[in-house]
Amino acid sequence: MVLQLHVWGPAFALPSIDAQCxxxxxxxxxxxxxxxxxxxxSSDLSVSPTGELPxxxxxxxxxSRFRNIVDYLRQYSEGAWDLDRELDAPERADNLAFASFxxxxxxxxxxxSLYVTSQNYYGNTSPAYGAFLQWPNQWILPPKLHSAAKARTEHLGVSSLDLQAMEEQRQREHSAAVAAGQIPKNFIQRPRDTVSSLLGRTAQQNQFRLEALxxxxxxxxxxxxxxxxYLLxxxxxxxxxxxxxxxxVAAGCDALKAPRLVTYTERVRRQCFGEPAPSEAGHTFPALPWRSAERISVAAVGTTLLGTLADSTPFLREVRRNNRLKQVAESPDSGLSGTExxxxxxxxxxxxxxxxVSIATVVAGAAALVGYMVHVGLLSVQTGAGVEEEEEDNGAVESFDSAFDPGSVGDFLGNTRGLV
Incomplete structure (x- = not known):
């Protein structure tokens, strides 16, 4: 049986745009x-039951995932497909520790580099995804990956690299100040900051933090x-x-600060991927056993659209999140023990x-509120039978009014006066 490795598509003169791939x-x-x-x-998360690539x-x-795949290949081959089989116990510990690092x-x-920095994301990363993703993933997946990357790096304190977020935050603060009456209306209009001015203002703030990282x-x-x-x-x-x-993947290392690491990275990259060959679609790697991905089916398109709609709905998003969490935990490659x-x-x-329970409580509370409002007369509910009864009552009133018309009563009294 030939093993098949599904990955994100190539970009930036590399076989894949994703580090794990x-x-x-x-x-x-x-x-x-x-x-x-x-x-x-494949560049399609739906091909994997776990919804992940590689x-x-x-x-x-x-x-799925690099570490799980390494463990599976070792077990499947009974140790034959294991680059670490000759390491002793201390070297294995070092290997695991530095891999985690x-x-x-x-x-x-x-x-x-790829997602948070606005110039790179909008100028390079997003177009790179659009080059190999099929519709509708080319419009759905890059923003999701962008948001996930921003969430993962929020604690690093360099969110000012995201110029779009900075501009949105500035507009929110400006609108809040206007609403609070802190800014006169004649001062509301002002020219927007350009990308260059924002970069110039934040370059020094980010430089020291990025250099430290x-x-x-x-x-x-x-x-x-x-x-x-090699490292070990x-x-x-x-x-x-x-x-x-x-x-x-360490293509961003500074040649001035880590010259030997740059040389080592380039050598290992050529050893693993071979020499890249330029083509109309970018770069190809003939040494790798490529196989073309299948075209996305209509069913897969529908599933993607429905999944996106579900993830945009709070209730359905939570249901899908819990289902995915349970599915991943129970999968054979989760790496968790039975108790975990x-x-x-x-x-x-x-x-x-x-x-x-929360949804049922909200629905029950809303139903109780509506019932109370109907009971005290704040709301009126009319059914079809009620409308018919009301029409009959109106007809009876009209008949009574016509039978006891004031003019008729006067004539009756005038006639009886002569009898008296």
Missing amino acids: LATIAYCSLVLPKGSWELIP ALQNGTVWV VESRGQPLIDL TSEFFEPLEAMLGRKQ GADEDSQPRSLDSLLP KKAVSMYADASKRDMY
């Missing part, structure tokens, strides 16, 4: 025999690499490890029940 491609190219796997630029498919088995510190830098990431790796060929092992060791497959899976599933079920 690049690491997984690099690992598979180093450990899997030729002809045993295919690389499919996703490795082996028949009916699906495994690279993933936890490197991903925020990628988020800041990049130094915290690259300097330990530069020191760990030293004069070695002795100086004469010429075998890459799973940790090395994480580094081809049970705890997460119970949490998801409890959250769903609490949401249903």
Whole structure:
């Protein structure tokens, strides 16, 4: 059975636009025999049951995320497809620790570069997604990834890189000040800040923080690499490890601060991906076992649109979130123990029940309020039978009025007066 690796499409002269996908491609190219796997630029989250890319498919088995795929390949091959099989216990501990360091510190830098920085996102990242995504994903997925990246990096204190958010915040503060009467109306109109002026004002604020973040990431790796060929092992060791497959994504390292790391990254990238070949669509990598992705089906388009609509509805969004949480927790590649899976599933079920109880409480309260308003006469409810009865009552009143017309009563009295 040929393994199939589904990833985000290529961009920026790399086989994929996503860091996890690049690491997984690099690992598979180093450990899997030729002809045993295919690389499919699906760029569609719906192809994976977990809704994530990268996703490795082996028949009916699906495994997502870099670390889970590495573990699955080791178990599936009984240790044959394992770059770390020759490491001893201390080296395995170092490998795991530095891999966690690279993933936890490197991903925020990628988020800041590709998504949070407005000029990069609108000028490069969003058009790159639009080049390989099919409709309607090209309009739906980039904003979702943009928002997720901003949420992941909010704690870093460099949100001023997002010029759109800065402008929206400025407008909200301005509108609030106008509404509070703090700004005279004749001063409301003022020219908007340009991108250049905003960049000039925030460049110094961001520069020191960004330099600190990049130094915290690259300097330990530069020191760990030293004069070695790869990050782990002795100086004469010429075998890459799973940790090395994480580094081809480090394209933003400063050549002045980490020159050896730059050379190492370029060498490992060529070893994993081969030499890129320019084409009309950008760059291709003939050394990789590419296979064309299938065209998105009508059913998949409908599912994407319905999913987007559901995620925009608060109630349905919470239901889908809890269902996904439970599904991921119970999947074989979740990495959780039996007790942890049970705890997460119970949490998801409890959250769903609490949401249903809250909705039922709101509905019951609204119904009680409407009933009370009808009872005290603030609201009137007329049914079809009530309308007919009202019409009959109006007819009876009209008959009574005509029978006892004032003129008729006068004639009757005049006639009876003669009898008296």
